[in-house]
Amino acid sequence: MAPALTVVRGLRLQSYARGDYATAHALGEAATAATQDGPTPDALADRHELVRALTGVGWFTEAADLHQETLAARQTLLGADHPDTLASAHALGLALYGLGRFAEDEQHMRYAADGRHRVLGPEHPDTMESRACLSDAIGEQGRWAEAEDLARPNLALSERALGAEHPHTLQSRIALAWLLSRNDQLDEAETLARATVSGSERVLDPEHPRTLNAQDLLAGILLRQHNWHEAEHVARSVAEVRERIFGREHPHTLAIQTRLARILIGAGHRQQARDLVAHTLTAGTRVLGPEHPGTLSCHEVYELATTEEHT
Numbered sequence: 001m002a003p004a005l006t007v008v009r010g011l012r013l014q015s016y017a018r019g020d021y022a023t024a025h026a027l028g029e030a031a032t033a034a035t036q037d038g039p040t041p042d043a044l045a046d047r048h049e050l051v052r053a054l055t056g057v058g059w060f061t062e063a064a065d066l067h068q069e070t071l072a073a074r075q076t077l078l079g080a081d082h083p084d085t086l087a088s089a090h091a092l093g094l095a096l097y098g099l100g101r102f103a104e105d106e107q108h109m110r111y112a113a114d115g116r117h118r119v120l121g122p123e124h125p126d127t128m129e130s131r132a133c134l135s136d137a138i139g140e141q142g143r144w145a146e147a148e149d150l151a152r153p154n155l156a157l158s159e160r161a162l163g164a165e166h167p168h169t170l171q172s173r174i175a176l177a178w179l180l181s182r183n184d185q186l187d188e189a190e191t192l193a194r195a196t197v198s199g200s201e202r203v204l205d206p207e208h209p210r211t212l213n214a215q216d217l218l219a220g221i222l223l224r225q226h227n228w229h230e231a232e233h234v235a236r237s238v239a240e241v242r243e244r245i246f247g248r249e250h251p252h253t254l255a256i257q258t259r260l261a262r263i264l265i266g267a268g269h270r271q272q273a274r275d276l277v278a279h280t281l282t283a284g285t286r287v288l289g290p291e292h293p294g295t296l297s298c299h300e301v302y303e304l305a306t307t308e309e310h311t
Contacts, residue, residue, distance in 0.1 A: 039073045039077055044084070045084065047070050051091065051095075054066070055098060058098070058251045058252065063091075064092060064095040064096055067091050068092060071085065071088040071089055071108075083116075083126075085115075086116050086119065086126075089115070090109065092108045093137065100288075100291075102137050102141050105133075105140075106137035106141070112134075113127065113130035113131045116130050123161040125158075125162060128168050129168050129171060129172075132172040133175070134150060135148075135151035135175050136175055136178065140293075148179050151172070151175050151176040154175075155169070165202065165203050167210070170200050170214070171210065173195060173196045174213065174214050177190075177217060177221075189221050190218070193217050193221055196217075197214045200214050215234055215237065215238045216238050216259065218234055219235040219260075219263070220259055223262060229267075232260070232264065232267060235263055236260060239256045239257055249286075251287065254288070257276055258284075258294070258297055258301055261274075261301050262304075274306060277301050281298045284298045
């Protein structure tokens with residue numbers, strides 16, 4: 001491997017780890033362009049990291065298509081249970097989650113979780129990460145009890161094997177917090193979400209995407225508890241950082257804008273909510289498509305804001 005290419009790959013991985021997906025994408029393109037010598041393991045590794053960055057910047061359709069190609073190539077070249085093949089299945093699941101295709105996400109994430117359990121062992125960080133993501137996919141389909149039965153022991157195992165503030169433990173904790181919040185177990189969900197926010201701020205960075213995800217969930221829990229003031233404060237902070245880092249029309253920015261609009265309605269600021277969600281609905285329809293779950297949620301909030309204002 002050329003020394004310069006080794007440096008590019010190292011910088012790309014560092015950028016991805018700190019949540020700088022735009023830089024990781026650019027470096028991945030550079031590495032991929034330098035390895036146009038067929039589907040070798042190194043070339044597929046470069047493509048994999050490039051496409052992970054595409055998921056990070058919200059290009060879910062492109063990411064899903066390219067991850068599917070990489071997965072198929074790795075299955076042929078390396079075998080179905082090779083760790084790199086399983087990493088591609090996991091990454092494809094994440095892209096499908098971003099598209100709202102939760103049944104397909106579950107299929108690929110289960111493949112990754114089961115394979116990693118066999119090959120890497122039940123206490124490997126990658127295994128626990130796939131199980132956490134699998135519980136998300138199951139929960140998004142409304143199978144709350146099944147999802148919690150997976151997420152709760154996964155968190156306990158991660159805390160014991162990796163420590164309370166390992167990044168994978170933080171992900172497992174926020175996965176359980178999300179499930180509990182959707183199943184109306186708000187007090188425990190709030191405790192877990194706050195712990196994840198504080199841990200992520202220390203271990204990752206206050207503006208790391210996973211920290212922002214935990215804050216986003218906390219805002220949603222506070223919303224459901226009718227704690228309007230704190231919910232609005234948290235949501236506005238997340239919205240400002242996401243817009244600055246990712247752009248105003250990134251899917252994650254649109255999601256927190258929708259949540260903020262819902263909070264504003266609850267707090268009685270209906271005109272502010274209507275102004276905000278009108279832009280978000282237009283952008284969401286264009287970026288995500290009219291049938292994406294995020295767009296449908298935004299449309300629901302828009303209708304609520306409009307109805308409330310005229311009653």
